[in-house]
Amino acid sequence: MRKTTFMAAIILLVASCGKTEQNPLLSSFDTPHQTPPFDKIKAEHYEPAFDVAIEEAKKEVEQIASSKENPTFENTIVALDNIGEKMNAISGIFFNLNACLTDSLMQDIAQNVSPKLTSFSHAIYMNPQLFERVKQVHEQKATLNLNPEQAMLLENTWKAFIDGGANLEGADRERFKEISIELGKLSLTFDKNELAETNAFELHVTDEKDLSGLPEGAKEMAAMTAKQRGKEGWIFTLHYPSMGPLMKYADNRTLREKMYRANSTRAYKDNEYNNEEVVKKITALRLEKAKLMGYPTYANYALTDRMANTPEIVNNFIAELHEASYPYALKDKKEVEDFARKAGLKGELQRWDWSYYSNKLMQEKYALDDEMLKPYFKLENVQKGVFDLATRLYGITFKEVNNIPLYHPEVKTYEVYDNDGSFLAVLYTDFFPRESKGGGAWMTQFRGQKIVNGKDQRPLVSLVMNFTKPTDTKPSLLTFNEVTTFLHEFGHALHGMFSKCTYGSTSMDGVSRDFVELPSQFMENFALEKEWLDTWAVHYQTGEKIPQEYIDKIKKSSNFQAGYASDRQLSFGMVDMAWHTITEPVTEPLVDFEQRAMGKTEIMPLVKGSAFSPAFGHIFAGGYAAGYYGYKWAEVLDADAFSLFKQNGIFDKTTAESFRRNVLEKGASENPMTLYKRFRGQEPTVDALLERSGLKNL
Template structure:
């Protein structure tokens, strides 16, 4: 019996990770031992004298390495949400080991021969539709991971995948370091003109925590975004913008340009080895869009619909800025500031007008309450479940009939040990084993505005929408109701995975829901109808600009991953060319976008970032069903749950969507919602 806690069954509520017992030096020995034991499980499948069938081969393969999977979830989630130098060092050693382990499975000729035999000879009429899906995904998984390669090509594939695991990890570490390394420390009060009291209080608290006088502003979103929107000092806005936009492009030890060149080149080589023209062709074969031509056509269609509106949006801000004292051209560091002022003038609305009504505690109640209204879920906080940081809260989630559904972790605020942005993840995914339904452990990780000594955490409206978005992903994980783990929850096509998250954002502009969450933190006054109407009226403010900006990210991604030869050019020049059609401002010397684009270089969105806009088409069309029947209609919600949220990847996304909606999605609702079509 091992003494390593990571190699034991967790004697905890719902078998959740016992974080307080896990030490950094547990990880590496556990990974090595569990890789070995998982290899033994694979070897049993390979050496079995039985005739290969669905259960002794496909299911046995699906369930192998389960404890290794649990430890991997724990470790890599912490590496994103609560990392340190020791964890990062372990990650650099472990990632290649896991890649080698995976390659030893996918490139095992005997194992693939058995999988192929089942794939070709199994009577599919004897299987359920989910089992057929697992069989097909298992076979495709081997082919797409090199099982058909031979000789030198096979070894080259091993080398490429191992190197990629190291490079993408390094990209993320560099970006976190660049974000943490910059601070704007101010001591002159006159330089703070325009900044709201809450932002100043947070900046003063940060300075005090570092035993410094004055105010400290950082590149983390709750600090950076309001600074850019409200700071009257144009030069300081420029400094902040340059620091943020040069991350990974400072020609120092954290520079990401060479990493990008290596990553995209290795992805090209890998795609070529597997018989694809580019990495995009390889990736999109397993997406709803199917191929780069369809993606590029989709992006172009949206660009055609939005570009003139976007130009008009920017011109409107520029004219306003000139009328309000701006000398010279409107620059990128001016746009957020004057755009926010124009919004306040047009609608009587800015982030600071709504922020007092969006206390995190009340927003949380409203978001969880929305799941109660729609799906009958209930949430019970449980302080006995171990957490990886004392800011993390945990809930038990129950269905309407009292059935336990999930453990739910929430981690709200920025730390230097946490990557930027917001995401949903899991420590355990739903599936069924011999003992019954194994329920998931789901987590959302955010970087919301921190509370201060005098104020609770007060969210911007954008942060409220982010909460809804990530909670939609969480519901996809929590409500999963499938048999096989590899098909459960969010294990779906990348351009479909954003539907459950983005549809939740629609409730954020509905009066009935805003009345539930909008309560003034000092007076307990419910958010007034007049302010709600301003939120609704301003929903499409600068929507052309926002659309084109998002399209530029997708076009950048597609350009990098449509390369058909290794890249030897200049990263900045290539980037500017890829985004030229969407540019609304002149380029700024020294800045880069790609060097901070973690989604595609340290995440799962390579050749898939367009999926956010693709899924907007789906969510706008899907929300029409709720508007037709009532935004809290239980019958519509039940259908969405039964046909989308519970099904995971057990069927093709379009099949699931049409079962819910009755037809394929139309782009019209998105164009209308975005104000791009009257």
């Protein structure tokens, strides 16, 4: 996931921080590569820093808007792209920490500063003098002799003004402002509620008999969690490294059911953290905003700059893949159900049974299990394998350093150098779960790449994961899924680190949602390649290379239940599109709405009281609204792209250089399909994906 941070924070009037020279956020960062001075920053620094930075940015806006010079590309469009350097730097620090090292104070800061930052954006896009200058430059675009990146910046700036309400007047303009401010607050509330619910649940087991079937590593981690909380026995939480093994291995069906119900009712209980009304308010306000802008639905409004630029294209794409996937999903379900009955299951196969019996079926069919593979996937070895892969493909190198300030003791930092020895980026890694961190995995940036005063400002990239923690007796041993997650997020990191753009708006942060997942999902392909696994996967105790038979089994099992997996992923996209193609606010129960949206994908019995949307952070707090389909869309691209590597050799430097030059370096500097075709020489079709997934010719 490519994480989008929220432009938000609180005013805390702290006299000791009132002076600019005392606030580290308002001074030049006297650190290696101008990295954030986390060792000096405190929560009370953020308010005065945001206050000063916003005021400075407002003055910059006014200077451009009131200029007596005729508007040009440089003095208007480029000048706008450079506005708010200090504000953006502070935002890049604060909102990233609010996602991975938050507390109630940080969350309150986010809630209260959100309106200030949203109001600042309105001061840009609803400034009539500024809009007139942008309009004049835009009208001259055919005669300006702009290069492709400049043309893209101009078009994106024009569109940002239009989408930001520049053409609105009177009451519509004021309502647009109110909606934008409220949406910012609601997204933060959604995130806060989901995290609170995740942290509130614990499954406390006191009888070891109830842990039958669980691997020793999972039991040890649960015992460690209980000890840390001052309790006897074992504690399992809703963080995936804890929940996942219980759902997959626990013979105790009651425990699996408790865990499933807890996870599927997050932020959907009768308490202060219930997100149902938050979801309805967000979608109603998004709809109202779209209508103010002249669009029938929010999806119509949001998709205009995507590769799939209309709801019809997206829905047809989802329908095409669903038609191909659903028969296989039914086949997968029957296979698991038949196996479960032979294994003694009484009654209907339930959702809390799926991982358990599916895993046992895979063991029977392929003699393969995560516990067999984990000893070969020690985190440090996986990281070395991933770094070395980047070195082999692109010639870049990684140097761990200890002189860069950290925001948490578990974080590590690396200087990344290009193949010519020049400095490329700083990379932060933050691998393990904690209560102050959101769930999932993502890549983000404390600072993006662009040209500043003629110099290339290199990015500060961060990888945030929730991997299995080390225990007292074992290092962090990853599941195969966690290995692919590492590759996925590292693909995003390469996209950020390789950026070679002139403007901030045309670098990686501007890439459309249905193209930004290509570099990440492309990297996942290497997890199935013997040539790569052979270079690093060794047993953490014996040093023995991963057996060839294990690699063969990984390959053979790669499409195990691919129909079910595809069907489930498509259901998420259907729910997303349903919420964002409403034409009237939703008043019915949330679960009823969800079931109508994704009912055609359902192959398992419904679980009363559970809901998906209240914890669907991607679309309600993560920037993927009307964009979740992008994961499947990018699968089409990555399958087609990797087929060229398979044809030329997975480590072929010429192919890798072309991918870097035409995709990874370009950010949003050109049309994404133009970039893709320049690399691949053709437009992609779903055929490569269906072939790779085994979803053809049932």
